[in-house]
Amino acid sequence: xxxxIQSPRHEVTEMGQEVTLRCKPISGHNSLFWYRQTMMxxxxxxxxxxxxxxxxxxxxPEDRFSxxxxxxxxxxxxxxxxxxxxxxxxxxxxxxxxxxTQYFGPGTRLLVL
Amino acid sequence: xxxIEQNSEALNxxxxxxxxxxxxxxxxxxxxxxxxRQDPGRGPVFLLLIRENEKEKRKERxxxxxxxxxxxxxxxxxxxxxADSATYLCADLSGAGSYQLTxxxxxxxxxxx
Numbered sequence: 001x002x003x004x005i006q007s008p009r010h011e012v013t014e015m016g017q018e019v020t021l022r023c024k025p026i027s028g029h030n031s032l033f034w035y036r037q038t039m040m041x042x043x044x045x046x047x048x049x050x051x052x053x054x055x056x057x058x059x060x061p062e063d064r065f066s067x068x069x070x071x072x073x074x075x076x077x078x079x080x081x082x083x084x085x086x087x088x089x090x091x092x093x094x095x096x097x098x099x100x101t102q103y104f105g106p107g108t109r110l111l112v113l
Numbered sequence: 114x115x116x117i118e119q120n121s122e123a124l125n126x127x128x129x130x131x132x133x134x135x136x137x138x139x140x141x142x143x144x145x146x147x148x149x150r151q152d153p154g155r156g157p158v159f160l161l162l163i164r165e166n167e168k169e170k171r172k173e174r175x176x177x178x179x180x181x182x183x184x185x186x187x188x189x190x191x192x193x194x195x196a197d198s199a200t201y202l203c204a205d206l207s208g209a210g211s212y213q214l215t216x217x218x219x220x221x222x223x224x225x226x
Contacts, residue, residue: 004156031212033212033214042216042217042218042219043157043202043216044216045213045214048212048213050212055212056212056213091156091157093156100145100147100162100206101147101159101162102159102214103159104156104157104158105156106154106155106156107154107155107156
């Protein structure tokens, strides 16, 4: 079974541009998470979806960030407009209900110049 | 709010020795405490989970202990190998059915041949 798939793996953009990160969770997993990892703050939860519905978005830094999950096999995280402080590695993770373990994708390394 | 602290940013040990990594939590006792491994350029990978009422868990060369009095979990790798070199993350998952994982910043382990 394929793991969590994220694209792109690397993204370099200029300040002010829109950035869209994509995630395909593991088939059969109904919980999806977006995380951000930086040296300063470590790994932080941004948003959690369950059965395609956003349950907790309290970690989303500000209105420039938005996330969608139009169906069980696809989610996007959008930053508009992007800023240099958004530079980080963004991970998507998924799991089944009643399962404690989360399965992480390879991450998207974002650099905003 | 709960904080997960991994006091050592880096740990260097000689091949064949036992590596011991420390994870402390500041507030309530986690219902589940998880350990993940992260290699450079990759997402975290689940290793072990220990429940609040468990003192110790083992998996091959890995051992995790949980001391609620000290508010601490220890992660041991016996007979360490250079291939064990990675960053190890501790995470708190509180409450059955809870989804929120709070991660420590990790300890980078280097096993020297």
